[in-house]
Amino acid sequence: MHYIRRMRRAVCPGSFDPIHNGHLEVIARAAGLFDEVIVAVSTNYSKKYRFTLEERLEMARQTFSALRGILIEPMGEGLLAKYCHDRGASAIVKGLRSSSDFDYELPMATMNRQLAGIETVFLPGESRYLHLSSTMIKEVHTLGGDISDFVPKAVLKKLASGAPAT
Numbered sequence: 295m296h297y298i299r300r301m302r303r304a305v306c307p308g309s310f311d312p313i314h315n316g317h318l319e320v321i322a323r324a325a326g327l328f329d330e331v332i333v334a335v336s337t338n339y340s341k342k343y344r345f346t347l348e349e350r351l352e353m354a355r356q357t358f359s360a361l362r363g364i365l366i367e368p369m370g371e372g373l374l375a376k377y378c379h380d381r382g383a384s385a386i387v388k389g390l391r392s393s394s395d396f397d398y399e400l401p402m403a404t405m406n407r408q409l410a411g412i413e414t415v416f417l418p419g420e421s422r423y424l425h426l427s428s429t430m431i432k433e434v435h436t437l438g439g440d441i442s443d444f445v446p447k448a449v450l451k452k453l454a455s456g457a458p459a460t
């Protein structure tokens with residue numbers, strides 16, 4: 295019997311300002327579950343980023359350069375549900391660090407399913423990364439702390455190259 299299996303594509307959306315090891319771990323696990331994962335780097339003009347979109351994309355691209363099936367793309371500032379629909383993705387994958395993450399994510403997951411039939415798959419974060427957030431990592435770095443256990447090499451390199459603090 296012949297049949298054509300539809301490609302399973304998922305989207306991992308976020309600001310990734312910068313990408314950290316918690317993101318990395320969830321994205322790598324998503325890549326094990328789906329044929330293709332798009333890391334969609336968002337832009338929200340009401341948000342102040344430490345890194346430009348190009349810098350956030352570049353750090354993510356360098357981080358995943360050795361892994362197949364992971365694409366890094368700008369998401370733009372539109373609806374995530376529309377972005378997923380336009381890319382032919384059937385699921386959004388998000389990592390959960392805590393019950394407050396879940397409380398925050400659940401209404402968005404329901405909205406995205408109602409808007410475009412996109413399911414959200416939640417992956418429990420790996421315990422050693424549950425405390426990580428891009429905001430905290432930026433603060434620790436700005437105040438002189440060592441963040442080398444928390445971010446991929448591409449991010450350390452970018453910070454060492456003297457990206458100005460904001």
Ligand code: PNS
Nearest residue numbers: 307308309310336372373374375402405
């Ligand atoms: O890393 P972040 O900043 O928490 O990522 C947030 C992101 C990009 C996932 C969220 O802001 C988002 O979904 N933006 C798209 C806008 C949208 O679709 N809004 C309606 C949500 S139901």
